[in-house]
Amino acid sequence: MASEELARKLQRRLAAEQSVLPDPCVLDNPIKQSHGESQEKIGNNGNATSELTEKLNRRLDINEGNAESKQAKIFNPYTEFKEFSRKQIKDMEKMFKRYDSGKDGFIDLMELKMMMEKLGAPQTHLGLKNMIKEVDEDFDGKLSFREFLLIFRRAAAGELQEESGLMALARLSEIDVSTEGVLGARDFFEAKVQALAVRSKFEAEIREEQEERKRQELERKQRRAAFKELQSTFCP
Secondary structure (H helix, E strand, O other), X not given: OHHHHHHHHHHHHHHHHHOOOOOHHHHOOOOHHHHHXXXXXXXXXXXXXXXXXXXXXXXXXXXXXXXXXXXXXXXXXXXXOOOOOHHHHHHHHHHHHHHOOXXXXXXXXXXXXXXXXXXXXXXXXXXXXXXXXXXXXXXXXXXXXXXXXXXXXXXXXXXXXXXXXXXXXXXXXXXXXXXXXXXXXXXXXXXXXXXXXXXXXXXXXXXHHHHHHHHHHHHHHHHHHHHHHHHHHXXX
16 A cells, blocks of 8 residues: 555654764764754654654554554444433434445535435535534544434533534434324424333333233133033033
8 A cells, every 4th residue: 555655665764864873073072062952952853753653653553454543442322322212323323324325434524415405404515514523523524423423412412502503413313203103393302302201101001901911811711710610510
């Protein structure tokens, strides 16, 4: 790869610069003050060179598969975003993948532009850049799935401006609230509260049906037992 070849060239150049030692004759120069200043500059440059060399070595190791990137870590949305249900996170993931047309695990500027247009809230080029910038924790200029979830977390916490593009995204996406049993809800977070109430009622109805089925089964068993007892009386 071109980046690896460039890194190796820089390494060789830095190694050559580090191998250059000051001329011993200069040490006997009577202008010691000037020499001291130059030595201090050499020391500072040496520290910077050493730091850059370390970074280049690590980048080469990562490229060659000998080391793991510091940014590479396992992300579990269900444990990190506990305020959302598994279904809501799955719905957010479906939406994220729907607009990740490049299938690279990120939503870039153009994909975000398409998303906002589909949601009915088109943004200017600067507006789209500001949307990404607001949650772009790794400064790569695009949205990862974790950063996408951050939009909904910040909206739920009231940390987004009312008229911002991110708030429009959170409201208009709704994460398909109709499947939660909430029809006609305009605001996602209001719908979420209503969905919890509907779900609780739905679960109560299911429990009642289960209890009714158990009661009916018990009655059938009792009638069957009574019939057998009566049959044994008349047919010894």
